[in-house]
Amino acid sequence: MSGNEAADELYLDAASTEPVSRDVIEAMMPFLTEAYANPLSVHQPGKTAARALSAARASLAADLGARPDDVIFTSGGTESDNLAVKGIAMARMRMLRDRYGESVKPRILISAIEHPAVAQSADWMERWFGVEVVRIPVDEQAHIDMAALERELAQGDMTDIGNGEHETAGQGSGSTLALTNRTLLVSVMLANNEVGTIEPVDEIARITHTHGVPVHVDAVQAAGQIPIRMRDWDVDALSISGHKFGTPKGLGALLLRGRTPVEPVLSGGGQERGLRSGTQNVAGAVALAIALHESNERMAGRYRALAESRDRLMDAVLRVEPRAQVTGDPKRRLPGHASFVFPGLSGEALLVDLDARGIACSSGSACALGRHEAPATLLAMGFTAPVAKSALRMTFRTPLTPEQVNRVAAAIEESCHSLTHAHPSAPAGAR
Numbered sequence: 001m002s003g004n005e006a007a008d009e010l011y012l013d014a015a016s017t018e019p020v021s022r023d024v025i026e027a028m029m030p031f032l033t034e035a036y037a038n039p040l041s042v043h044q045p046g047k048t049a050a051r052a053l054s055a056a057r058a059s060l061a062a063d064l065g066a067r068p069d070d071v072i073f074t075s076g077g078t079e080s081d082n083l084a085v086k087g088i089a090m091a092r093m094r095m096l097r098d099r100y101g102e103s104v105k106p107r108i109l110i111s112a113i114e115h116p117a118v119a120q121s122a123d124w125m126e127r128w129f130g131v132e133v134v135r136i137p138v139d140e141q142a143h144i145d146m147a148a149l150e151r152e153l154a155q156g157d158m159t160d161i162g163n164g165e166h167e168t169a170g171q172g173s174g175s176t177l178a179l180t181n182r183t184l185l186v187s188v189m190l191a192n193n194e195v196g197t198i199e200p201v202d203e204i205a206r207i208t209h210t211h212g213v214p215v216h217v218d219a220v221q222a223a224g225q226i227p228i229r230m231r232d233w234d235v236d237a238l239s240i241s242g243h244k245f246g247t248p249k250g251l252g253a254l255l256l257r258g259r260t261p262v263e264p265v266l267s268g269g270g271q272e273r274g275l276r277s278g279t280q281n282v283a284g285a286v287a288l289a290i291a292l293h294e295s296n297e298r299m300a301g302r303y304r305a306l307a308e309s310r311d312r313l314m315d316a317v318l319r320v321e322p323r324a325q326v327t328g329d330p331k332r333r334l335p336g337h338a339s340f341v342f343p344g345l346s347g348e349a350l351l352v353d354l355d356a357r358g359i360a361c362s363s364g365s366a367c368a369l370g371r372h373e374a375p376a377t378l379l380a381m382g383f384t385a386p387v388a389k390s391a392l393r394m395t396f397r398t399p400l401t402p403e404q405v406n407r408v409a410a411a412i413e414e415s416c417h418s419l420t421h422a423h424p425s426a427p428a429g430a431r
Helices: 003-008 022-031 044-063 077-100 116-129 146-156 201-210 282-320 347-356 376-380 402-422
Strands: 071-074 107-111 132-136 183-189 215-218 237-241 252-256 337-341 391-395
Touching: 022 282, 044 071, 044 282, 071 077, 071 282, 077 116, 077 183, 077 215, 077 237, 077 252, 107 116, 107 146, 116 132, 116 183, 116 215, 132 146, 146 183, 146 201, 183 201, 201 215, 282 337, 282 402, 347 391, 347 402
Parallel strands: 107 132, 107 183, 183 215, 215 237
Antiparallel strands: 071 252, 237 252, 337 391
C-alpha cells in the first residue's frame, strides 16, 4: 500500500486496539528516563516512583468508581481475567471445602458469550480442580438470561448454612461473602466485544449477592467508552485493558474489593497487596491513568454524536445491502460499535475486500482472527454457523462524518456485490 493509500484508510477497528496519544507518551517518558527507580526502594528516587504509582492508582480508581486500594496493576485484560476467575475461585473453593468437606461440588457461572480469557480460565478450573462450569444462555440480542442466572444460583444454595456469622456483600459490611452457596463466582461482561450489547451488571450483582456469591465483571471493552461505577454497582472484581482506550499494549488492571478472597496466581515479591508479584511498571501505571481519564472526558463530550453516527452507519448498511442484519441490541450498545452479519457471504472475504477498498474493520474478536471458526457469541445468540461466519464489526472512537458513513456504505455495497457474483451459489439463509 502506498503512503497516499495508507493516509486514506479509514480505521474502524478501535475495539481491537487504540493508538497512544502524545499526552500519554509524554506522561510516561519521565518514568522511562529520569524517574526510573523501583517504587519499593527506600531512597528518594524510589519514593518519587512510588508517589507516581500511588497517584496513578488514585486517578484510575476515581475514573472507575472505585477506591485506590481496589486497584491491582496487571499486564492487561487477559491477566486480570485470569487472576479474577482462577484466584477468586481457588480461594472460595478452599474455604468452601474447609467448611463443608471434599464432597461439595463447586461451580462457576459465566455467560455463554464470555471472552476466552474468562471462559478458558473457568475451563481450567474444571480441568484441574473438578469445578463445574455452567454457561448462562443469552437471548438473540446477547442479553444474559436473568431468570436462568437466578435458577442456577438457587441450585447452588447449600441446605446447611452454618451459624449465620458470615454476612453477604449486599450488607455492605466489608466482610467476605457468605459461604452458603457452592457457586464460587459469577463472571460476566459489561459490554460484549463482538456485538456491543451492554449488560445490566448492577442487577446481576444484586441477584448474585442475594445468594452470597461474588461477581466479576469483564469491563475490557467498556472502559473509556461508557461510565463505570464499580462500587455503586456493588461489583466485587472488575477487569480493564489499557490498549482498548489508548495505552501501549501489555497494560491493565484488576479492581478487587478487600472483602473478596483471592488466591494469587503468581508467586514472588508480594507487590500489589501480595496478589500480583513483580516490580510495578510505573510508566505503564501512569499511562493507564492518563489514557483512561482522557477517554472518559472525550466520551462525556461526544457520546451522543458517537451514538448518532453509529446509528446512521447501521441504517446506511441496511439500506445498501438488504441481506445485512444488525447483531446485538440496536440501542443498548456501545456508542461507537456497529456489527452485522451478511448471510450468504464470508465475513473473512468481506473483511479482506473492504481492506482493499481502504476500510479497516474486523470480523469479530481480534483474539479469534485466523481460526476460521464460527464466533461462539453469535452461535449462543441463535445464529447458524454459516451465518455466524459472515460477521463484520466496525468500531470507532470519533463520530463518523456523513461523508465517511456514505463511503463505508458504498464500499460494503460494492464488496457484497463483488463477492456475491464471485460465489453465486452461496446460501442466503439467516438464523
